[in-house]
Amino acid sequence: MSAQPAERLAAIITPDTTLDQAELQRRASSAATGFGAMGLAEGATVAILMRNDTPFIEASIAAQKIGAFSVPINWHSTAPEILYVLEDCKPDLLVAQADLLRTPGLVLPKGLRVVVSATPNATAAAFRLPPEACAVPAGVLDWEALIAAHPPRSAPDAATRGAIIYTSGTTGRPKGVKRVPMDAALLARNIRCFVDTYGLAPDVRTLMVTPLYHASPGGFARYAATKGELLVLAPRFDPEEFLALIEKHRINTITAVPTMFIKLLKLPPEVRARYDLSSLRWVSHTASACPVDVKKAMIDWWGPILHEVYGGTEVGIAMHCSSEEWLAHPGTVGRIVDGAEVRILGEDDTILPEGETGEIYVRNPNYADFTYINHPDARDESEKDGFISLGDVGWLDADGFLYLGDRKRDMIIYGGSNIYPAEIESILVQHPGVADCAIVGLPDPEFGEIVAAWVQAAEGAHPSEADLTAFMAASLARYKLPRRFTFVDTLPREESGKLMKRKLREAVVPG
DSSP, X not given: OOOOOOOTTEEEEOSSOEEEHHHHHHHHHHHHHHHHHTTOOTTOEEEEEOOSSHHHHHHHHHHHHHTOEEEEOOTTOOHHHHHHHHHHHXXXXXXXXXXXXXXXXXXXXXXXOEEEEOOOHHHHHHTTOOHHHHSOOTTSEEXXXXXXXXXXXOSOOOOOOOBOEEOOOSSSSOOEEEEOOOOHHHHHHHHHHHHHHHTOOTTOEEEEOSOTTSHHHHHHHHHHHHHSSEEEEOSSOOHHHHHHHHHHHTOOEEEEOHHHHHHHHTSOHHHHTTSOOTTOOEEEXXXXXXXXXXXXXXXXXHXXXXXXEEEETTTEEEEXXXXXXXXXXXXXXXXXXXXXXXXXXXXXXXXXXXXXXEEEEEEOTTSOOEEETTOHHHHHHTEETTEEEEEEEEEEOTTSOEEEEEEGGGOEXXXXXXXXXXXXXXXXXXXXXXXXXXXXXXXXXXXXXXXXXXXXXXXXXXXXXXXHHHHHHTTSOGGGSOSEEEEESOOOBOTTSOBOHHHHHHHHXXX
């Protein structure tokens, strides 16, 4: 790829390269020809193991062109986790970044074809990778060589198969969500829902730091790269650099996660005031519920441009909430999107009235129906009368706005009382000495479960259990306060903001 100056028509800018839309489409089309030369056709599967980089988007578009499913793999995964996904979806091809192919202990399934892209310099620097890990291994097909060896595809694009997204596996093995192909009418409705909730437009200029292996960031990035004005890809999130890039590139539309807001708000006021963010007009956030105080502070800082998006891998975008709606209904994650329906079900599967807490179920005809790869029974178990469970509990108010309690599986039952970890986490993370935290229920012979806290201290801070307990006691009932604290260097959190609580629990209670 030849470097070009950043200008209005540039589609993708990374720290290493700039690529315009015409060149992006040419490269993706040549890759699609290369896929076809390998024997891949409609219905094939292309796994993608890459950090945020241009080849990720090229491979996704190439798969779409030939009607193949793409399977983005979480690059945070360990070797056994990567191997599980590969053995589960049985891809016809793996496109990988060089250093990730060298994940310690990773042995690929026998016979799996692989194309490798060199890890770019900025990514290597951001993750402190040695040069030898970033080069394409000898004897393995290079992504650049694949593109150079094939002309752009001349055949019409096949019907879009989309991506197979694996659930995060918070309580067990991840499951691949595979959708049936969408006809033109459904595809148009699906795109309209996505565009309306994420504020996408032809002049979109966006900065992407959340991982492209997630459904929303991946779709968001492809839209910006192919239909927008500018997509800036950064290898990882740094709070001050994030603000500097918004100012530099006049970014107008962003998708973020609440953990990013928390880190941005912890920047000193003089640092936050240093950057011109007036170009921003739409900031969507998803992945996890945003603490009320954090969201209020972000609206005070950036203005009423925050939009909450709530849903799930299985049902897609289900709820949307503007800043104005949120300020009138603090704490809500929004109202159901056009065409979709939501129900709150009790333990006996009865539909609960407003204000009563139960499990959240959604029916969303804006998305094609799905199955779990190799687990059709799990699909049936998640459905009630055509509505799919999101695994969360919550309630609806009189205006139809949804409020979350917590993940149903994460709820702690202490002496018969329900305790929601998200409520405690939203308080604890606001302590100045806390950079990140997680609340998990652990078995207890007397109370059934007790509240346990994992705490990652802020740089240079050394909070004590007594300090943290006193801080939380000002906002929480005594029975909700953690009985056990564990201080760690880092938490198993994806960059999407999702905590892998299963790993914390299993470290204490194996199995």
